[in-house]
Amino acid sequence: MDAIITSFELLGTTLIIPMAVIGMTWGIFGGATPGLSPSITMALLLPFTYTMDPIPALVLLTSTYVGAEYGGSIPAILIRTPGTSASAATMIDGYEMRKQGRAGEALGISLQASSIGNFVGILCVILLTAPLSQLALAFKPSSYFALGILGLSVIVSVSEGMLFKGIIGALIGLMIATIGTDPVTGVGRFTYGNADLLTGVPIILVMVGLFAVGEVLEQVANRQPTAHISGGATKLKWPSWAVQLKTAKANLIGSVIGIFSGIMPGAGGTVASFMAYTEARRFSKTPEEFGKGSEEGVAAPECANNADAGVGLIPLLSFGIPASNSTAVLLGGFLIHGLIPGPVLFNRDPTILYGMFSGLLVASLALIPIAYMTLSASIWLVNRPKPYLFAFIAALVFSGAYSINNSPFDLGLVLASGILGYGMRYFGMPMLPTILGLVLGYMIESNYRRSLVISGGDYHIFIEDPVSVIFLSLAVLFLAGSLIREFRNRRLRPQDKEVSA
Amino acid sequence: MDRDILCGVIAFAIALAYLTAAATIPETAIGDTVGAAGVPHLLGYGLAIMSALYVGQRLLVLRAGIGPTADEEGDSRGVFDHPLAAFAWAAGAVAICAVFIFFFETTGYFLSVALLIFAMCVYQGVKPDIRLAAISIGGAVVFWLIFVMLLDVHMPLGIWADLI
Numbered sequence: 085m086d087a088i089i090t091s092f093e094l095l096g097t098t099l100i101i102p103m104a105v106i107g108m109t110w111g112i113f114g115g116a117t118p119g120l121s122p123s124i125t126m127a128l129l130l131p132f133t134y135t136m137d138p139i140p141a142l143v144l145l146t147s148t149y150v151g152a153e154y155g156g157s158i159p160a161i162l163i164r165t166p167g168t169s170a171s172a173a174t175m176i177d178g179y180e181m182r183k184q185g186r187a188g189e190a191l192g193i194s195l196q197a198s199s200i201g202n203f204v205g206i207l208c209v210i211l212l213t214a215p216l217s218q219l220a221l222a223f224k225p226s227s228y229f230a231l232g233i234l235g236l237s238v239i240v241s242v243s244e245g246m247l248f249k250g251i252i253g254a255l256i257g258l259m260i261a262t263i264g265t266d267p268v269t270g271v272g273r274f275t276y277g278n279a280d281l282l283t284g285v286p287i288i289l290v291m292v293g294l295f296a297v298g299e300v301l302e303q304v305a306n307r308q309p310t311a312h313i314s315g316g317a318t319k320l321k322w323p324s325w326a327v328q329l330k331t332a333k334a335n336l337i338g339s340v341i342g343i344f345s346g347i348m349p350g351a352g353g354t355v356a357s358f359m360a361y362t363e364a365r366r367f368s369k370t371p372e373e374f375g376k377g378s379e380e381g382v383a384a385p386e387c388a389n390n391a392d393a394g395v396g397l398i399p400l401l402s403f404g405i406p407a408s409n410s411t412a413v414l415l416g417g418f419l420i421h422g423l424i425p426g427p428v429l430f431n432r433d434p435t436i437l438y439g440m441f442s443g444l445l446v447a448s449l450a451l452i453p454i455a456y457m458t459l460s461a462s463i464w465l466v467n468r469p470k471p472y473l474f475a476f477i478a479a480l481v482f483s484g485a486y487s488i489n490n491s492p493f494d495l496g497l498v499l500a501s502g503i504l505g506y507g508m509r510y511f512g513m514p515m516l517p518t519i520l521g522l523v524l525g526y527m528i529e530s531n532y533r534r535s536l537v538i539s540g541g542d543y544h545i546f547i548e549d550p551v552s553v554i555f556l557s558l559a560v561l562f563l564a565g566s567l568i569r570e571f572r573n574r575r576l577r578p579q580d581k582e583v584s585a
Numbered sequence: 586m587d588r589d590i591l592c593g594v595i596a597f598a599i600a601l602a603y604l605t606a607a608a609t610i611p612e613t614a615i616g617d618t619v620g621a622a623g624v625p626h627l628l629g630y631g632l633a634i635m636s637a638l639y640v641g642q643r644l645l646v647l648r649a650g651i652g653p654t655a656d657e658e659g660d661s662r663g664v665f666d667h668p669l670a671a672f673a674w675a676a677g678a679v680a681i682c683a684v685f686i687f688f689f690e691t692t693g694y695f696l697s698v699a700l701l702i703f704a705m706c707v708y709q710g711v712k713p714d715i716r717l718a719a720i721s722i723g724g725a726v727v728f729w730l731i732f733v734m735l736l737d738v739h740m741p742l743g744i745w746a747d748l749i
Contacts, residue, residue: 132736135736135737135738248593248635248638248639248642249589249592249639251635252592252593252596252632252635252636252639255628255631255632255635256596256599256632258628259599259603259625259628259629259632262624262625262628266610266621268617268619268621269613269617269620269621270613271610271611271612271613271621273607273610273621273622273625274606274607274610274625297682300678301675301678301679302675304674304675304677304678304705304708304709305670305671305672305674305675305678306671469711470709471705471706471709471710471711472706472711472720474705474709475701475702475703475705475706475709475724476702476724478678478682478701478702478705479698479701479702479705479724479725479728480728482682482685482686482689482698482701483694483698483728483731483732483740484732486689486694486738486740487732487736487738487740490738490739492686492689492690495686495689496686499679499682499683499686502679502682503679506675507595510588510668510671510672511588511589511591511592512588513592529624532619532624533617533619533623533624536617536618536619537617537618541617541618
């Protein structure tokens with residue numbers, strides 16, 4: 085409760101409200117643009133936040149994150165193209181409603197469900213982050229090492245069906261993290277006399293390159309014409325009381341599934357939204373309407389993916405472990421200001437997190453009016469020819485990257501990361517393992533070696549520390565469970581084929 | 586070559602190159618038991634083993650004709666149906682960006698950004714006319730206002746420095 089009160093007290097300070105509104109607006113536009121995921125939309129803002137104070141910068145990024153989750157439903161409903169992968173489930177009934185001439189109603193239901201999911205998720209973040217981060221106060225270097233390994237074990241669940249590629253991606257991320265000065269001896273590694281590399285490869289630039297430049301290259305290479313939204317005059321219609329009553333259960337199901345999915349590392353909004361869709365149909369009084377324009381079919385997935393997005397912030401803010409691409413970019417926002425999310429930040433400078441919480445609350449409340457005001461602009465923006473969009477994104481990315489250190493070397497680094505991102509897209513490699521490797525690499529290596537320095541090279545230190553044992557056991561359990569599921573799925577697949585044949 | 590096997594082969598090559606580079610990391614007298622090269626060696630060997638295993642697994646799958654093929658693994662690869670053409674188009678965009686970076690400080694921020702927008706649009710099929718030129722210049726003005734005037738970033742003036 086104290087956290088909520090402190091968050092409200094900060095509202096009048098440090099540009100929180102304007103940044104929440106700007107972030108929300110930018111997020112809706114980004115989410116509404118097919119091809120721009122929430123993480124790319126956030127990554128484009130990263131360089132701007134460099135010159136800002138930490139609180140407005142983090143509010144801007146988190147509000148963008150929240151806005152993009154809603155924005156993704158606009159093209160899903162209007163042109164059957166989900167703006168974000170999490171809005172794919174919304175598309176099923178949303179587009180059916182649009183075909184029946186109920187696009188405005190579908191957008192209204194989606195907006196209401198998003199607001200509910202958002203609010204529930206943010207409330208969980210505010211209430212749970214502080215107690216969880218207190219647990220981490222007892223951490224030693226061995227605990228942080230084990231936490232890093234636990235964080236890396238997320239790759240098995242985000243790489244379902246392509247486990248090898250996920251591990252290869254994570255190893256590449258870890259390798260990039262070794263570039264720079266060695267954390268224990270101070271020896272330069274892979275720097276080849278280049279002073280720009282002594283402090284390591286800036287994570288922010290790699291993220292911007294992987295997400296934004298990689299996407300630009302993919303879209304430029306894609307010569308297919310994109311779908312066009314007809315109906316620029318579509319008006320958002322707030323759901324009537326009858327519809328609100330009808331969708332209440334779906335919203336409740338979506339909220340609960342979103343919370344659990346957000347806590348589970350690597351599950352993600354897409355899984356949450358499809359699960360919510362299935363469960364809402366199971367508990368619906370009118371399951372036969374699903375797939376034919378059901379209001380509940382729009383509400384449940386939207387509510388779930390927005391709740392999931394909020395709750396997904398908890399692992400990052402409590403332990404410094406990002407569980408999704410978007411939270412990895414948000415971590416970049418922290419690192420730009422020399423902040424490392426987790427227990428130390430919570431105890432040393434809680435104002436920053438409370439400021440962020442208040443921004444999230446504002447963003448949650450501002451979602452409804454901003455969604456009304458920006459719908460026509462979103463449709464206009466989505467209909468702009470793609471060549472202009474990607475040319476401007478390229479210009480924005482390079483301008484932002486240069487503004488960080490005023491170094492052309494950084495521009496080359498962003499382009500190189502973009503080429504890597506394009507290659508990963510070509511090979512169908514998930515991006516998050518590489519980002520996790522990059523982000524957690526330094527933490528894992530430095531704490532692993534510090535632990536061994538403390539123990540005089542005795543590896544028992546990792547099993548004498550109870551926190552380390554818990555984390556390592558969880559990582560092993562998590563890995564084993566995912567591996568068993570992976571091999572079971574692979575074994576079942578040929579039989580499935582026979583059945584379907 | 587199968588796309589996944591190619592992925593494994595490239596990863597293996599990266600591992601070898603990384604291990605070769607890791608071998609040049611100097612050891613110091615004050616080093617810990619692991620050493621500055623310890624973790625890089627671990628990662629290099631890890632990647633080499635994983636990529637070799639992956640190639641082996643893919644070869645087995647292809648030979649036995651069982652298990653998921655690359656396209657069944659849920660990858661949305663519509664863009665890459667014609668990989669050589671896609672690579673060529675992406676390479677062109679990379680070349681435009683590389684030229685932009687190379688001349689960025691010489692031509693100055695404003696002109697570089699205007700030319701980048703213009704070139705990227707033309708490359709994607711937009712007709713190079715006066716309208717596009719106006720959009721490119723307008724875009725550069727907006728970026729100049731945001732970064733230089735609003736955010737106070739010192740962008741390079743390049744050859745225009747003497748004229749202003």
